[in-house]
Amino acid sequence: MEFKYNQRTSELLDQIQRFMQEHIYPIEKEIYEFTHNPDNLWVVPPQIEELKAKAHSMGLWNLFLPHEYEPYSPGLTNLEYAPLAEAMGRVGWASEVFNCSAPDTGNMEVLARYGTEEHKKQWLEPLLAGKIRSSYLMTEPQVASSDATNVETSIVREGDEFVINGRKWWSSCVFDPRNKIYILMGKTDPDASRHTQQSMILIPAGTEGVKIVRPLKVMNDLHSPHGHAELKLTNVRVPVDNLLLGEGRGFEIAQGRLGPGRIHHCMRLVGAADRALEIMCRRVEDRVAFGKKLSEQSSIRQDIAKSRCDIEQARLLTLWAADRLDKEGNVAAKDAIGMIKIVIPRMVQEVADRAMQVHGGMGICQDTPLPEIWTYGRLVRFADGPDEVHMSQLAKLTIKQVMES
Ligand SMILES: Cc1cc2nc3c(=O)[nH]c(=O)nc-3n(C[C@H](O)[C@H](O)[C@H](O)COP(=O)(O)OP(=O)(O)OC[C@H]3O[C@@H](n4cnc5c(N)ncnc54)[C@H](O)[C@@H]3O)c2cc1C
Structure with missing residues (x-):
């Protein structure tokens, strides 16, 4: 293993460190006060979008997406990305400025790897452009979700649609006003073998039947503006094309x-x-x-x-x-x-x-x-x-x- 960062990594690291010095650390306190002011609950601080535009124009963008996803990827390996993510991690919200924040990164990778051309056009491209945000809905309050085979949310086919019923919680980023898409894991066939009962499906934010029950606090902090939600899904209908990869492949x-x-x-x-x-x-x-x-x-x-x-x-x-x-x-x-x-x-x-x-x-x-x-x-x-x-x-x-x- 090579211990020295290669030239590309060193140059990008230098740029990110300078960006942090010039634009992130100076407004750290301001962002904290904004996001912890109850009048700004679920409001995105305006500086974030301004900094995103700046980082994007400098090519400090989507660096997390590994080279195998070219043309979407800027072409780095995970090893090359590691020191860059480390530099971003010095301030809690900084990774979003470089479009490298959870849960979007994981969701973008899912869409890049398993999405159809239509899914990519509709959801992946705006996510990669930093225009929208997303959530990943797996954990459920009523079952031990560290064993994902326990999830109970049902996904049942009716004609050209899937109908979804269940409860989710710790759904990060649901409160973010820019959020447009959820990736949900549920069961299409509870009688199949243990690891083929589950499927993943795309649910656009705001679909009828998705009810936000309450926000969950992390150590008494709402984590505004993205937050973490408890959700109830009642007869939520989406087209069959919204299923990712195929039934039983969740x-x-x-x-x-x-x-x-x-x-x-x-x-x-x-x-x-x-x-x-x-x-x-x-x-x-x-x-x-x-x-x-x-x-x-x-x-x-x-x-x-x-x-x-x-x-x-x-x-x-x-x-x-x-x-x-x-x-x-x-x-x-x-x-x-x-x-x-x-x-x-x-x-x-x-x-x-x-x-x-x-x-x-x-x-x-x-x-x-x-x-x-x-x-x-x-x-x-x-x-x-x-x-x-x-x-x-x-x-x-x-x-x-x-x-x-
Ligand atoms: C801030 C935050 C953000 C999150 N964001 C998301 C999100 O965006 N989407 C999402 O779907 N989920 C999210 N989660 C949920 C998270 O992934 C789950 O909390 C986690 O997987 C554990 O599931 P559980 O809470 O159901 O705990 P349980 O499965 O009930 O487990 C409880 C405890 O039991 C013990 N335990 C479990 N299994 C074993 C074992 N095999 N051996 C010994 N002890 C064991 C462990 O101590 C464990 O902590 C988030 C959680 C937090 C705190």
């Missing part, structure tokens, strides 16, 4: 979608942890207690050293997983993807926690991004599958690899 699509989604979260999380460490270092050089700078206390130095080691290890593991994904594909690299999904969110929580601690009371209020960084680590320990499920699958795979060696 599980197959889910596997394809979640691998890249997980790795993108991990890449951004490494950047978030690195930012936390930087904030921590600046604080301890600046603060004096009991006659000494905090940076002179040995326990604080240990915390900084541990954090540095944790981040560097996590970064290397993520680059290795990205390289495996590029060279071996989603299925063969699933052990590597499982490893980063287990390691990185916890690492972020620990680093952010240490950084919060050195700030005293300031560490848990809105004056630094540290609580948001901690929360990002915490939530990814559920999103795209909880830790335990990844550990269970990794252990099974490891035993199998040993037994076959």
Whole structure:
């Protein structure tokens, strides 16, 4: 594995870092205040669209989409994208400015890989242009959805239409006023074999029968403007052409979608942890207690050293997983993807926690991004599958690899 970034990656990284310095960090506080003002609930800060136009014109756009999706892709590998996503991950909302944010990235990949020409024209192209947003509806409140075979939402064919009934929650981005399309996973044949009961179908936002029950808060934060919704779907009708890939192929699509989604979260999380460490270092050089700078206390130095080691290890593991994904594909690299999904969110929580601690009371209020960084680590320990499920699958795979060696 090559440890040095190639020329293209280095140039793009330099451009993104400069973009962050010039346009993102200076308005971080302003965006926080806007999105946390109740008068602006579900309103997109106007600066976001302005910055998107700027990033787009500079070619810093859709960098997440791997080269195999050309002509839609700008042509990078996952390994080349990793440091760029890391740079974006230093500020929670920055990836959207480069059209590289979840859940759209995963949804775009699904449409690019499994959509028909019509789906691509209608939904993929506006998503790639950053004109609309999207949601992914898999998790359900009444069943343990970490086992996706449990989902109960029914998709029943009636003539030229499918009729959908069920409940969903944690549907991220539903509240975003620009959202136009949902990808839903449900069951077309509950009597088929365990992994061929499910299908995925496209539901345009605003379709009759889709009711938003309530927004869900993440650690008491609504995550406006995109939010996370609980939804009830009652006799929702869509044309049969809205089905992706074919009946019974939903599980197959889910596997394809979640691998890249997980790795993108991990890449951004490494950047978030690195930012936390930087904030921590600046604080301890600046603060004096009991006659000494905090940076002179040995326990604080240990915390900084541990954090540095944790981040560097996590970064290397993520680059290795990205390289495996590029060279071996989603299925063969699933052990590597499982490893980063287990390691990185916890690492972020620990680093952010240490950084919060050195700030005293300031560490848990809105004056630094540290609580948001901690929360990002915490939530990814559920999103795209909880830790335990990844550990269970990794252990099974490891035993199998040993037994076959
Ligand atoms: C902020 C956020 C955003 C999200 N966005 C989306 C989205 O856009 N679309 C979407 O569909 N979903 C989304 N999710 C949902 C997420 O993917 C699920 O919460 C996750 O898959 C777990 O499913 P569950 O909540 O039903 O937990 P359950 O399946 O009920 O699991 C609960 C707990 O049981 C334990 N457990 C489960 N299986 C095992 C096992 N094999 N061994 C040991 N312990 C186990 C784990 O501790 C687990 O956390 C989001 C979640 C969050 C928090």
